[in-house]
Amino acid sequence: MRKIISNEEFKRVLGPLAAFLLIMMFNMFFTPGFFNMQIKNGHLFGSFVDIFNRGAPVMIVAIGMTLVYATGGIDLSVGSIMAISGAVAAYMIRPDYTKGVIEYGTLPPLFAVILIPLLVAGLLGLWNGILVAYLKIQPIIATLILMVAGRGIAQLITQGQIITFEYPEFQFLGSGFLLGLPVSVILVIVMLVLVNFLTRKTALGIFIESVGSNPTASFYLGINSRVIKLFSYLFCGICAGLAGLIVTADIKGADANNCGLWYELDAIASVIIGGTVWGGRFTLFGTLLGAIIIQSITTTILSRGVAPEQILVFKAIVVMAVTLVQSSNMRKMIVDSVFVANRKTDKTVNKGLN
């Protein structure tokens, strides 16, 4: 455990971990069959796997959002970038669908269907980054532009229709299984390992945190805050692009109106529930836990059959309870003595080295 996750980070994710375990315990006692795991056609199958499988797009978006959030920014455009990336992929597979042609034409190679949408998503992220880092526009406004316009761009690409397709190799990205696990979950693991390496085994993580927590001090330390910010938005865009591909491949169709709708909110909620500080220290594990918590609420609601008109209220209550559980002040009020000893804040510098 020590090797992958530092002690200090582990303490920080204790709150969300407790909240997650609470939800799981609730399900263990009150939702029959929730933990039933089966092997079907050689892969894992069950509600528990669903949480990770359905939560994967949010998790990937949230990984990117974590970095942006830690630099003191926010990216509202991730949902729209997802829609665009999915639309581009579907358009490449079936360019004439919007004109009413049912035939496919020659299928583009798989790497192009994946790389070109990611490239587009990266460019959109770069656009956000330039607005924020170089033109000094407030992040919430700068990314709002693409949030609104982006869905329109996606709709232009699909001509307002849902472009459906059959492309088994590409669908594998969304609904395939590898080594018994859903491919989307494996992608989350790959992204996590990659980002964890980049930020915790190199100085990048500290740069991001220092740019977020004190831009002036970072400047005098010789950190190029603009490049760091630009990178974080670019990376966030690519993450959103990947998530968009997963969603699109999963339903075998690019739905510009609904793909990635409200994902920005889920991603931001995941980051905050996970315990990342706005402009400051971040924790990728916490973020993933946050995303898992949000998805397990949804999956719990669906498997318990809560009435549709009560879902949002139910969700709100659970999110409130979860944030209360992991609010340090709240905990302090309840079990003061246990947590006071752990609140050391002077370990920032050591973190990159262990």
Place this chain on the structure above:
Amino acid sequence: MLKFLEYALLIAGLLFFQTGCRQSADSDQPKDISEIVVGFAQIGAESAWRTANTESIISEAKKRNIQLKFSDAQQKQENQIKAFRSFIAQNVDVIGFSPVVESGWGPVLREAKEAGIPVILVDRAVDETDESLWVTVIGSDFILEGERAGKWLIENYQRVKRPDKRMNVVNIVELQGTVGSAPANDRYRGFRNALAGHPNFKIIKTQTGEFTRAKGKEVMEAFLKSDGKKIDVLYSHNDDMALGAIQAIEAYGQRPGKDIIIISIDAVRGAFEAMAAGKLNVTVECSPLLGPQFYDAVEALIRGETIPKRIVTDEGVFPMEVAEKELPNRKY
């Protein structure tokens, strides 16, 4: 001075139109079909459904040799009002229109009424208390669609069910549309109306899939996890959710259309493809092809007949068996 002239001309024009209309109303000679001029103010092209709707209005006019002035409002009410006024100015015989929003149509509808031009609402209604402002509303009846779905299930379940499944308890799961939307509310109600008096048909789970494929798949996955092999029938408020659910059922290792009977509404092309593949049992049509009925109403008006205040679209129920034949005819 110019302003004054404009007003004067406008008033003179309006007076002229009114007398003109009165004259035509007085004369018993009905207009010839080929002389009819129809103005149609369309919302825009926001969905495949709407595109098919537009196509139907335009092609049917060509077929009947009716002169059509078509305007696309690009989802803006101001454009639609402008189009409406230009139709009045051109003194068309009938105005057809699909209001982009429900409210704010009073003044312009009154202008049409004063000019003696009958207005036919297509697909959508307006929020006005004075019903004399329009002649009729042509469009789908969502409750009826739900009832048809339920009726088909009751009449056909015995035939399509897997032989070893029982008749005395039929467990149904339902994928609802967006919470609070008119089609979701009405399709929910209609389906239950049809099932009333058939206590063996039980709706065991109902949940919103928000009319989308992705949600339909996710919700169906959860249904399967909690109720699994107990589920006999899936009722989906639209085809997209049903298509998502089909993927979930396949991943669960059941055969959609055979182990689980699937009923949905809309009849879009994707649904016919699924039916041709044997994965969807039936889809109840919610047709955008309103052209023929619209011009039937127009012609009836010109002939001086009275037409009902509400015209429900001719809609079919398409079971799996006809899918192959019907697929090439699907325009949307």
